[in-house]
Amino acid sequence: MCRWMGWFGQPVLIDEVLFKTPHGIVDQSLLSRMGAEPTNGDGFGLGWYGAGDGPGVYRSVEPAWGDANLREIAGHVESPLFLTHVRAAIGSPVQETNCHPFRHGRWLFVHNGFIADFHLLRRDLMFALDPELFPEVRGSTDSEVVFHLALTLGLEQDPIAALERTTGLIEATAERRGVKDAVQGSFGVSDGVGLWAVRYATSGQPRSLFASADVETVRGLYPDNERLQKLGHDDRLIVSEPFSDLPGAWHEIPPSTAVTLRRGEGVEMRPFRPAPAAPAVAPERSPAVSV
Amino acid sequence: MCRWMGWFGQPVLIDEVLFKTPHGIVDQSLLSRMGAEPTNGDGFGLGWYGAGDGPGVYRSVEPAWGDANLREIAGHVESPLFLTHVRAAIGSPVQETNCHPFRHGRWLFVHNGFIADFHLLRRDLMFALDPELFPEVRGSTDSEVVFHLALTLGLEQDPIAALERTTGLIEATAERRGVKDAVQGSFGVSDGVGLWAVRYATSGQPRSLFASADVETVRGLYPDNERLQKLGHDDRLIVSEPFSDLPGAWHEIPPSTAVTLRRGEGVEMRPFRPAPAAPAVAPERSPAVSV
Amino acid sequence: MCRWMGWFGQPVLIDEVLFKTPHGIVDQSLLSRMGAEPTNGDGFGLGWYGAGDGPGVYRSVEPAWGDANLREIAGHVESPLFLTHVRAAIGSPVQETNCHPFRHGRWLFVHNGFIADFHLLRRDLMFALDPELFPEVRGSTDSEVVFHLALTLGLEQDPIAALERTTGLIEATAERRGVKDAVQGSFGVSDGVGLWAVRYATSGQPRSLFASADVETVRGLYPDNERLQKLGHDDRLIVSEPFSDLPGAWHEIPPSTAVTLRRGEGVEMRPFRPAPAAPAVAPERSPAVSV
């Protein structure tokens, strides 16, 4: 369910990465090879940093492959850092407020995967949110709640640590409610300066996640590929699945791993370990209410 | 903000009431005379009883006046009881899950008006919901929360009493949070058998609400009006504003009044009095969560 | 590209055929087995006969599988005769006026397939339309032009003969313009009384088309299948691809064949033979215009 990608590097026309790349994310919306579902046609979103204040976000309920406006924006907006997400809805409505990326201030967030039996956990998790953030949840996906939990737990100070706390909290709550295998997926986060990605599942194999290899290596492997020769020293891609079959050009991110990209610092990986937490259990009902 | 209407009577092509009536609800979407805003173009919805299980609901984010599909449905579906709502959004996103009528089982609900400073109250009120109903709130309007509060407080047993309890609870909560003039508006509710409507404001003049007069009277007043001559003995309309300027054909529902329509029983009115309630105040944060 | 189905029989909730049938047309929108493309997510349409004047048509640019309103309409509208179409756009925009079925008065029309190099033929073919019908073409598909050509050539008097003339005209025009293999596809037509279907390709194998077998046979083959036991004597389905793998329940319509369904008359098949025609070649430019 869902595929996403992040571009981190020199400013490019978004088009170059979204449409002009073989088996790019838009192709994956129509036919994904490695996703849980082959079709990711239940809306999409593009969040980009560039002109103006904070990131811009374009979201639509139409499939990415057929959305004329996405082609226009991609073909006429340059950005050094953007996240795109194509959605395969599993239960929640197809509406723009359910399309990723989600945004808070300068922050963008995408998720591929799910919280198991989310309808059993939604209320508990919503009440664990910072009350200030509560009314900011405008859609009905699990992912948006995860993002706001992470914001509650310090995303803006330390994204990976906050996601470890969030994952721990969700797992503890799920256990309390008798829900198994609570967290599944990959996460992408950015503030316009850095890009963070996580691949994790409570149990079993998490959704796939790849990082583009060192640019020099890639260029050396494919000296005749014009597009790859244009890659700059700092250019990196994080993707749910590789854009094309180029052996050596993509590194699979191992399960339970967090990736950090910062300007001039290359790709940094470290283990991702959910932080122990008490379950977030909301009282069963406001005592004021009785019929 | 918003206009709505309910038809209760003989089965008619919805078209007859929606489009073929001068200054009908669709005209009001483009130019309302008595609404708080002249334009109600931020989506709309139609809920109807007829074939199939429970009510059907068609909702769209396009303005009602331009939606080709609404004309098709209205022109090809018959119903003895339906509710239509045209929306003027005030803050919450234009999306189908924010369009009225809202539905739960056999029940439909529409609202014209608002809960004051709803962002300050949303969390408290969500917390007061029956936990089973919590995940059913899929949009971000105040109206959807009001509906689920009313369901929590017995709407399916006694709609008017439940709305009195709901209003009392909201007012108490608002007072506790320092929010004034909490509830404003008119409400419409149906289960496919009866139709209930309420006109109420915590203070000041509530949104307008009208019921069509006794059918015999209307026919007598306008003996040459073909459309009115077709009205059956039991046919009634409840509307935010009258469809056209026909003196004597419409009764204004007084403020703080509840209206009940049941087959063969005419229009019954009684005072609407919010029930005293303790405020619904949610704990400030799940104790499990601390950064 | 595209899949369609027609129901012809007793009045049913559309739902029964659209959503409650294994591998029904809505499933096919997400994953077609026999179509030229696996995904038919570029909009859809439903045209039905029932209440009101002429057929109702609901069309949407969202994929059929995710459209909440389609489920509502299907679940609450009964019809003895309806056509549904799911679209895989090939070049022309995803917009409601490009979604099938197309309508003219009481007539509905669907098409699965294409006119080869249509951009080279569009002007000639538009020019061959009855001038009264010219402004009725509101979208940009080949199919809508084919329908209006067939109306020009007598569809309302004899649907199959008109489609034979239309096909002949298109083939002659294509030949004149150097376009090969002009016509490909299956067509479905109804006036609310009869249902006509054609399977044809100028050369090669035409798009697949199936008719449900004689009801008694089907019931006998699957005595334990409740849904099939409910089929009435006259109930028939015409489909681009069978709903499920039930040997004996579906007859493949042979290439170059026209099918006619009329109440009480079963399925009638006859060869489909394009009528010889002169090409429809439009003058190169209005003589009034020169720069």
Next chain:
Amino acid sequence: MCRWMGWFGQPVLIDEVLFKTPHGIVDQSLLSRMGAEPTNGDGFGLGWYGAGDGPGVYRSVEPAWGDANLREIAGHVESPLFLTHVRAAIGSPVQETNCHPFRHGRWLFVHNGFIADFHLLRRDLMFALDPELFPEVRGSTDSEVVFHLALTLGLEQDPIAALERTTGLIEATAERRGVKDAVQGSFGVSDGVGLWAVRYATSGQPRSLFASADVETVRGLYPDNERLQKLGHDDRLIVSEPFSDLPGAWHEIPPSTAVTLRRGEGVEMRPFRPAPAAPAVAPERSPAVSV
């Protein structure tokens, strides 16, 4: 019907002009003061020059005032030259291909007004198009046909002269078909370098059109208005109606006038005189077609 505006000057965040200006074009979509209709809620479009090849175009069928994506694009895209249009549909469907601006290569085109009885003229005018341009007409508005006629008649060489020929051709054709008062409106055209605008009606008062006054004058008149002080020497606006009531800041373009804006050359006006033309009458039917 419809309102439009063009910005021509220094690169600005589109936002500044679209949303942050009192009574800007988006406000006019909800409540126009000088338009033929107060509400222009039947879709809109934004065409801008900047990054990428040729202009980008974002079009939507939702009202401009409620479209979240328009706010995002406007807030995150800079452009020195853009055209925006808000639509009040009169008869033709609300679909993206009917939203202005229309585009051909580097050219953008907007229109406020109408061709009288267009359904009587559409066929004649379509056959007057350059056959190469015929399949480029993808929607069903009069405006799109006018644009392609102007392209046929030399828009890319001399926009004003081409619009004079186009107007003459339409008027001659209308007269031949017995249609009066054929052309009404204002037109805006750009190639990313210059901006051209025309105000014209065959008879009577044409739709309103204004140009912003000389920047120095405007600054002098309103020395305390921060927004106006930021205007650069070359900055100009062309608008269907002034953004706010600032006496002296706007010049009304007289009827039958063409305006040309070029970098460093200020505003140039000259009379707009339709060129004499023979009517564009299409033969009544392709001789090949007879039933």
